[in-house]
Amino acid sequence: MSSGFTKAMARNIFYGGAVFCFLLFLGLAFDTHQVLPKRDNREGLTDSAIRGKRIWETHDCIGCHTLLGEGAYFAPELGNVYARRGPDFIKAWIKAQPTHVPGRRQMPQFNFTDQQLDDLVEFLKYTNGINTNHWPPNIEG
Amino acid sequence: MKYPSQAVSKLYFTAAIGLFAGQILFGLIMGLQYVIGDFLFPAIPFNVARMVHTNLLIVWILFGFMGAGYYLVPEESERELYSPKLAKILFWVFLVAGALTILGYLLVPYAELARLTGNDLLATMGREFLEQPLITKVGIVVVCLGFLFNLTMTMLGGRKTSISLIMLMGLWGLALFFLFSFVNPDNLVKDKFWWWWVVHLWVEGVWELILGAMLAFVLIKVTGVDREVIEKWLYVIIAFTLMTGIIGTGHHYFWIGTPEYWQVWGSVFSAMEPIPFFMMTVFAFNMVNRRKREHPNKVATLWAMGTGVMAFLGAGVWGFLHTLAPVNYYTHGTQITAAHGHMAFYGAYAMVVLTMISYTMPLMRGREANSNKAQVVEMWSFWLMTIAMVFITLFLTGAGILQVWLQRYSSTPMSFMATQDQVMVFYWLREITGLVFLLGFMLYVASFFIKGETKAA
Numbered sequence: 001m002s003s004g005f006t007k008a009m010a011r012n013i014f015y016g017g018a019v020f021c022f023l024l025f026l027g028l029a030f031d032t033h034q035v036l037p038k039r040d041n042r043e044g045l046t047d048s049a050i051r052g053k054r055i056w057e058t059h060d061c062i063g064c065h066t067l068l069g070e071g072a073y074f075a076p077e078l079g080n081v082y083a084r085r086g087p088d089f090i091k092a093w094i095k096a097q098p099t100h101v102p103g104r105r106q107m108p109q110f111n112f113t114d115q116q117l118d119d120l121v122e123f124l125k126y127t128n129g130i131n132t133n134h135w136p137p138n139i140e141g
Numbered sequence: 142m143k144y145p146s147q148a149v150s151k152l153y154f155t156a157a158i159g160l161f162a163g164q165i166l167f168g169l170i171m172g173l174q175y176v177i178g179d180f181l182f183p184a185i186p187f188n189v190a191r192m193v194h195t196n197l198l199i200v201w202i203l204f205g206f207m208g209a210g211y212y213l214v215p216e217e218s219e220r221e222l223y224s225p226k227l228a229k230i231l232f233w234v235f236l237v238a239g240a241l242t243i244l245g246y247l248l249v250p251y252a253e254l255a256r257l258t259g260n261d262l263l264a265t266m267g268r269e270f271l272e273q274p275l276i277t278k279v280g281i282v283v284v285c286l287g288f289l290f291n292l293t294m295t296m297l298g299g300r301k302t303s304i305s306l307i308m309l310m311g312l313w314g315l316a317l318f319f320l321f322s323f324v325n326p327d328n329l330v331k332d333k334f335w336w337w338w339v340v341h342l343w344v345e346g347v348w349e350l351i352l353g354a355m356l357a358f359v360l361i362k363v364t365g366v367d368r369e370v371i372e373k374w375l376y377v378i379i380a381f382t383l384m385t386g387i388i389g390t391g392h393h394y395f396w397i398g399t400p401e402y403w404q405v406w407g408s409v410f411s412a413m414e415p416i417p418f419f420m421m422t423v424f425a426f427n428m429v430n431r432r433k434r435e436h437p438n439k440v441a442t443l444w445a446m447g448t449g450v451m452a453f454l455g456a457g458v459w460g461f462l463h464t465l466a467p468v469n470y471y472t473h474g475t476q477i478t479a480a481h482g483h484m485a486f487y488g489a490y491a492m493v494v495l496t497m498i499s500y501t502m503p504l505m506r507g508r509e510a511n512s513n514k515a516q517v518v519e520m521w522s523f524w525l526m527t528i529a530m531v532f533i534t535l536f537l538t539g540a541g542i543l544q545v546w547l548q549r550y551s552s553t554p555m556s557f558m559a560t561q562d563q564v565m566v567f568y569w570l571r572e573i574t575g576l577v578f579l580l581g582f583m584l585y586v587a588s589f590f591i592k593g594e595t596k597a598a
Contacts, residue, residue, distance in 0.1 A: 010377045018380070045327060073475065130329065
């Protein structure tokens, strides 16, 4: 870099640019939260769904599955599993684990109660109702 | 080494290398589970192995940053560390807490761990990379604050250089944005929104300040180029980092319930994120070409140049590959993401820590550079690990492209598991390449034990 461009100028670009961009980001974050009520399916966030989210978290489901595309890539996307499989299949599937098929990926048995299974399904139903801009591209996730 | 108190770094770097070994081991276990699904089941389910793999990564990189901070800040400030004793106490606190957390993951069912550690008080667990129990998260904050207090006091009492200032800004930012790990709204969209304020604003924000400062520090030492020139470069690089990276967070807000306009903001700004990484590569090569001295530690110079190149490829090029919204619509949450994650983390953060270790460890062991023999072995480890990581990335990219084609793009999409069967060959190749990476790592460790002719520092 030429000597006409000094370290002080570079430093000022850094501070000015960083502060400006962070403020712009804060503005966008604020606006996002204004728009969210129309998109985030908060009416679907029942007490049961909230309990379901806790079950989702405390069993580290994200360590194998993705949810809205985020998580691990070892097991299927579950953001739209409610639409793909329906509530009864989901519950039956979880109860039937592990499959013990030799060489196949295995999901642990969590010994959930019926209430816990209902809560988990309620959480997946709520998630399925979030406006994700038409993602995933198809039902397979 | 100019100041005896800098030697606390040795503890931190040793722990970092030890934890790195654990990360590689669990990576190999997961890689095998990708091809032999029931390997080690139910003793170590995949999600547990993954928590251990990713959490060890974060912790060893943090140990690396801390070790680097304890070495760099006293040297830049031209004085002893404010409190070497505090640095040693915090080291043991962090190491024991980290080890207990990992043992907790391995020995106790996760739901039980959550119950035992009071997750009901404030639910923070079970989110990707932030799986740590509440008490561990609090511990991380306490250790970071103690560390930052120590370094800030060191800098305030001595010479203030741009490098140490930027290092500290990055580290303070790291601690600050980690506080968002305590934010976990019931609303999944908000949960995900704030989660990225830790994950993205770390790795594509403040961590890059730390990376830049460490690289600049080593480049000054090994090239002898004028500090004014190097610090000017550093400011320009981190200016572009934050001007592109902060709003670049938007590339995570395409499909999680956040408004559509993020597709424009996220695509445009994150498309520019490779710029600072490209500059970093040019910077490293340019400084080495303009060197005013021949530093005997050749392998440290190799790591520094490697960091520039691999960070640009992994974070810059592989990031750009899937960052535009129309592309990301198909690639989001596929093996493409895994490919990018691996090369970016290795190329940017693993390699810069290894650069710092490579430069400082000989000095802390009483010599300016390791013997030629030891350096040659370390260079072999550099090439083996780096080339292995390039191929791991290529194989995962292959898996990802095929996955997108079969499961996402097709008019008759396959199910997830059927698709996984189709891409199995790539997973096998990745696992074999992982073994080459392990071999490289073993040579790396071996290089510390190779003697030979050395000059005193």
